[in-house]
Amino acid sequence: MEVSCAFPTALDSPENIAVAEELGYARAWVYDTPQQSPDVWMTLALAAERTERIGLGPGVLVPSLRHPMVNAAATATLAALAPGRVAVSFGTGFTGRRAMGYRAITWSYLESYLRAYRGLLRGDVVEWEGARMRMLHPDGHAPARPVEVPVLIGALGPKGHKVARELGDGLYVTLQLPEFAREYSWVPYLVWGTVLDPDEPTDTEHARRAAGPGWALAYHGAYEFGGPDAVRELPGGAEWLAVVERTPSELRHLAVHKGHCVELGEADAAAWRAGGHAMLRDVTVSGTREQIRERLDEAAARGVTEIVFQPCGPGIRTELERFLDAATR
Incomplete structure (x- = not known):
């Protein structure tokens, strides 16, 4: 390969x-x-x-x-x-x-x-x-x-x-x-x-900054392809939605994709803090x-x-x- x-x-x-x-x-x-x-x-x-x-x-x-x-x-x-x-x-x-x-x-x-x-x-x-x-x-x-x-x-x-x-x-x-x-x-x-270093947990600052933008794609993709119900099934999904849905529906796509593949947006950070980082190894190659x-x-x-x-x-x-x-x- x-x-x-x-x-x-x-x-x-x-x-x-x-x-x-x-x-x-x-x-x-x-x-x-x-x-x-x-x-x-x-x-x-x-x-x-x-x-x-x-x-x-x-x-x-x-x-x-x-x-x-x-x-x-x-x-x-x-x-x-x-x-x-x-x-x-x-x-x-x-x-x-x-x-x-x-x-x-x-x-x-x-x-x-x-x-x-x-x-x-x-x-x-x-x-x-x-x-x-x-x-x-x-x-x-x-x-x-x-x-x-x-x-x-x-x-x-x-x-x-x-x-x-x-x-x-x-x-x-x-x-x-x-x-x-x-x-x-x-x-x-x-x-x-x-x-990750041996025994490094998934919620370290290194993990968040280096793998977090890729991890956040799980929420972006779930929302775009499955809608709000698909996001709610993810760890931290409710917290992610709570931030995104503060934005008017006609502008919501801007909130969903903010920081896409670069950094955590406000909604992504809320999901991370709520425990969403637990699926880091599942949704990224970490x-x-x-x-x-x-x-x-x-x-x-x-x-x-x-x-x-x-x-x-x-x-x-x-x-x-x-x-x-x-x-x-």
Whole structure:
């Protein structure tokens, strides 16, 4: 299993990616979350200039945020800056849409988008929104077509599985691991967590800052996919809801996703204090080095070929070092 990393796109992401390359990580993915992040393509271009070996890619792009020509041109640009190192993944949108009040896009839309996007990179004339277009970049403006870049699909259910099998080169997975992951030869699996010292409890300041943002996704995901009743079933869920529901319903998505993948929002902190931290080991890859190694072995047995670790907290280098040591020892 390859060991890669991910970062919630930030101004320091290019430097963190350079650190990850130095340490030996295989690939670095960054998120397409414009409501809380700098531009994903600008960040990857800066990372390409600071690195020589590490793979680079957006994980995952949300199609509704950009015209397919825009993503095709950006992909070609990054491929020119980091030849042989680029992979791209697409999804229907979790934080990248829900934190702005939208629902996920449909799989039929994503399928049409991917066909247009891949056709553009091949140099084809494609039709999008009733118009015909082609990448017209002359020499020196982009690599010659076709631009060969692997495309992965973030899918959890049967509709996504069908699109990934037909149009993707692999499966990009987070939140849960579907049974059909075994059918793919390339399966990056995005996880959060931290290496805990022996006998370190789950409510330490280190655990909260390093693994808490990933742990909080259990509440964000439960609310978005299962509603308030699903959150109430979680430890600290009632306390989490009490904070979120103070926000008017038309703005509630802002309270749900505040600090997403970066830090604990007010609702997350309330759930943590109420004992929600007790499920840290269950909803993140957190534990001793030996426990983390066991979790990764289990993931590999279920089809994962690339573990993607997102470090959190103030000690990014230390978190990267400790996780890589646990994953490769």
